[in-house]
Amino acid sequence: MQISVANLASTLQTLFTATADRLARETQFVQRVWTITGGSFAQAVVFGWAHNPAATVDELAAALGVHPQSVHDRFNERGRAFLESLLAHAIDRALAATPILPRLLTTFTGAYAEDGTTVALPPDAADRRPGTTGNGPEVGAAAVKIFTRWERTTGAIDRLILSAGKPSDHPSARAIPDPPSGALVRADLGLFDTDRLTAWNAAGIAWISRVPTGITVTYDGRTQSLHTFLSGSSEDARDLAIELGANAVPCRLVVRRCPPAVVAQRLARVIETARRKQRAVSPAQRVMCEWTVHATDIPARVLNPVEVWMVSRARWQIELLFKGWKSVGGLAASKGTTGDRVECEILAKLIGQIVCQWGMLLRGGPLTGVNQTAARKQVQHHAMASRIAIAAAGDQLNLVITNLKKFMDRMGVPKRRRASTLKLLSRKHLTP
Structure with missing residues (x-):
């Protein structure tokens, strides 16, 4: 649905009144006439924490x-079920800004990025949400993983799935429908899956992916590991038609040798990770530090090697999305001490961040170049006014959102030392 003041007001009014009340009954969150209804509870926790994540x-x-x-x-358990159901209905609304189509993306019906982020839970949630191991802030006995597919030309959240923190993102990625034919998907390395790539090839879905160290490539009739193939290369850049992995996925392998400074940075990170995990750095890892490697099914006549690299780089925007949810929206911060309490807070804050995302779309999608952190803070500033307007019904919500749009429209595009993503994707004559 195209974002507008009227559409956003209608969506919020329905979602946080009639829909919330119905879902509260269906999940048995509300079983009798009571002071707290599904709508009033959702309005209080979603907009309350959106306005002040530390409330x-x-x-x-x-x-x-x-x-x-x-x-x-x-x-409690019913609270979790209610809020998770409300989150699913919010995602189904799929509000989107007018598409911004830079030159490198005009061929595709959409440009999707997939990735996941993890939030730690108290240990008593480990039975239903087992966590991960390691040293980061998101690890522990219990954790929830949030898998997201984001359409970058419109800013629409296409899919969002919650799962336990321990498993990989693959089950979540496989559980969602494929993007439409003609779309472009840039997935995180952790989502590399030759079964999905094979299916996307058959469905006419374009894709660009980084390639894991242990994969095999078949070139000129010879199959060997990727790192072996690269270690024997004397060229600094190659663009080859290959078959990838055990599924023999036909695609292009686009590789570029990295400058020494980049190699040193990568190797330092690999060594530090190996030290934390008490492992040795393998020869294959050292070889892969020397190369930037992408595989894609997009023909060279559509994107040349440099353009493949440029489009791939734009995936970082989904990481900024997660950063906004956590740093501005307080998604990973809670005063709760029990699994149910914290997971309910995460769900409420996540719904709040989806609502904030809709408000940000009044100014346009992520490619507009507007500072996303400043835009998110501006929307969160209007959260309590929105809650009051929803409860009051009538035309108040339209007035609040109209006022928000005026603030958003006044937000300029900051000057940057480096070219914006939109400018990078709009450049002409990008030659290898």
Whole structure:
């Protein structure tokens, strides 16, 4: 659905009243006539935490006009089911800005990025959400992983799935429908899957992917490991028709030798990771540090090697999306100490960030060049006014969103020392 003041107002009004009330009954979150309804609870926790990610339960309860314990008691299994169902309905709305199509993306019906981010949970959630091991802030006995597919020309959140932190992203990626034929997908290395690539080739879906160290390539009738293939290369750049992996996926292999400074940086990261995991750095890893490697099914007449690299680089925007959810939206910060309490807060904050994303689209998608952090803060500043307007019904919500759009329209594009993603993707005559 195309974003507009009227569409956003209608979506918010319906989602946080009639839809929330219905889902509360279906999930048995609300089983009788009570002070707290599905709509009032959703409005309080979603917009309350969107406005102030550090808000206490006492503050949320005050907005509802109930005792804090009444809110604490709703953070349970049924609360999780209710909020997760509300999140799914929010994603289904698929609000989108007018597409921005730089030159390198005009051939495709959409440009999708896939990735996941992980948030730690208290240990008592380990049975249903087992976590990961390591040293980062997102690791622990319990964690929730948020897999996201984002369309970058319109800013629409296409898919979002929650799962346990321990498994890889592959099950989530396989569980969602494929993008439309003619679309372009740039997936994270952790999502590399030759079965999906084979299916995308058959469905006419374009893709660009980084390639894992242990994969095999078949070139000129000879099959060998990728690192062996690269270690025998005397050229600094190659663009070859190959077959990839055990599935023999037909594609292009686009490789470029890295400058010494980049090799040193990569190798330092690999050595540090190996040290933390108490492992040795393998010869294959050392070879791969010397190369930037992409595989793609896009013909060279559509994207030459440099253009493949440029389009691939734009994937970093989804990492900024996750950063905004966590740093501005407080997704990974909670005062809760139990799994149910924290997971309910994560779900409420995630819904709030989806709503903020919709508000940001009033200024356009991520390729506009507007500072995404500043835009997110501006939308969050209007969150409480939106909540009050939803509760009041009438035309108040239209007025609040109209006012928000005026603020968003005044946001300029900051000057940058480096070219913006839009400019990079719009450049002409990018030659190898």
